[in-house]
Amino acid sequence: MSTELTPAQMDSYFIGFTPNPLFKRKPRIITSAKGSYLHTAEGKKVFDGFSGLWCSGMGHGHPKIAEAIQKQVETLDYVSAFYMSHPGAFSLTEKIASLAPDPLNHVFYSTGGSDAVDSALKLALGYHRLKGNAGRTRMIGRERGYHGVGFGGISVGGMVANRKMFSTLTLPGVDHLPHTFDIQQMAFSKDQPTWGGHLADDLERLVALHDASNIAAVIVEPMAGSTGVLVPPVGYLQRLRESCTKHGILLIFDEVICGFGRMGANFAAQRFGVVPDMITFAKTVTNGMQPLGGVIMTSEIYKTFMDQPEFTNSVFHGYTYSAHPVAVAAGLAALEVFSSEGVADKVKEKEHLFQELIHSLKGEPNVIDIRNVGFAGSVEFAPIAGQPGIRGHRITDALYEAGYYLRWSGDQAVFAPPFDSTAEELEALVEALRKCIRANA
């Protein structure tokens, strides 16, 4: 396949979450990737400081995962996802359950994060209904939350730009907790900010307003990734858990980014010491090498769905590609690598170094905040007056030209370095960013 693209080809592809005309004027076309590096159509090598889209932390083209995918596609390419399955699906479930905190022991599969979120919301509704609480239908998300792009996800999500074009069709009966970011109180916090735990108590206000008997679930990202690494304040998740338990509301952690090592633990639930009722996952479960996601749930939720008449579907929900054999093979191989290479511990060991390096940018021109936890971080810049996002674009664009990729997210450069990053690579990445910040002051 030629890597030369004609203008017509360039024009034919409508790329999501991308200013298309800008991209097409100066495209970033990647033709191969290995380990921590991307190789561009122009023959340049770029350090992937964002692990793809938070998903390829164990390195691009990992040979063990690639081999498992190849073998699987030759053995069993596809099997119906309904009233039929294959052995790998059960092995993968066993593996995921072993990594998740007890009592989250059962998995429902989707094909990515957005449908994992929609599945979790529907499972929450179904659970309450089966328990005789059909009135529990309200959902509570959080401002600045990202839960994918399904109508469920954008409804509980709190990113204005993702909602406003579609706002008339967001779900009714959704409230949002306040987000947890306050630059006055927490600028340049390392790891968890000490201020802000009390913000979880807003849930009590919503319970007082609607009555708990109408509320199905609260969904939050333990660490909000897409709005720029908003780390939960100390005690915040614990307080949410306490309120949910008190009022019989299900707590869902959306760990599509956090799960499988990014937080220096199997899941954020373990990192922050709070066990939710459901965890959504995707991305790193296959190291980004196949699309797969799902919901891990407690035995209590699972058993409630099982306790129905014999010839009734346990849930009227599922996807053609739920537990797709090739994606499952990738997941099994990726999680084998995750355990045998001690990925979570590796991140835990190196996160302090990452933290100190990224915080060394404090004091550089226009840097107004730096946030980090595990192997996730964000450097936030003061916006150019009347031109939000442009400074962030200029800096991350110059960085890409210099051979380092960080995600441009408004006036932020967001880090999700590969788990195998060496001290030298992390240092070089931060120094390259420093140069670009100065050059665009």
Ligand SMILES: Cc1ncc(COP(=O)(O)O)c(C=O)c1O
């Ligand atoms: C927390 C969270 N939930 C859901 C999603 C959506 O996942 P997907 O893009 O696989 O649909 C994402 C994607 O980044 C995410 O970060």
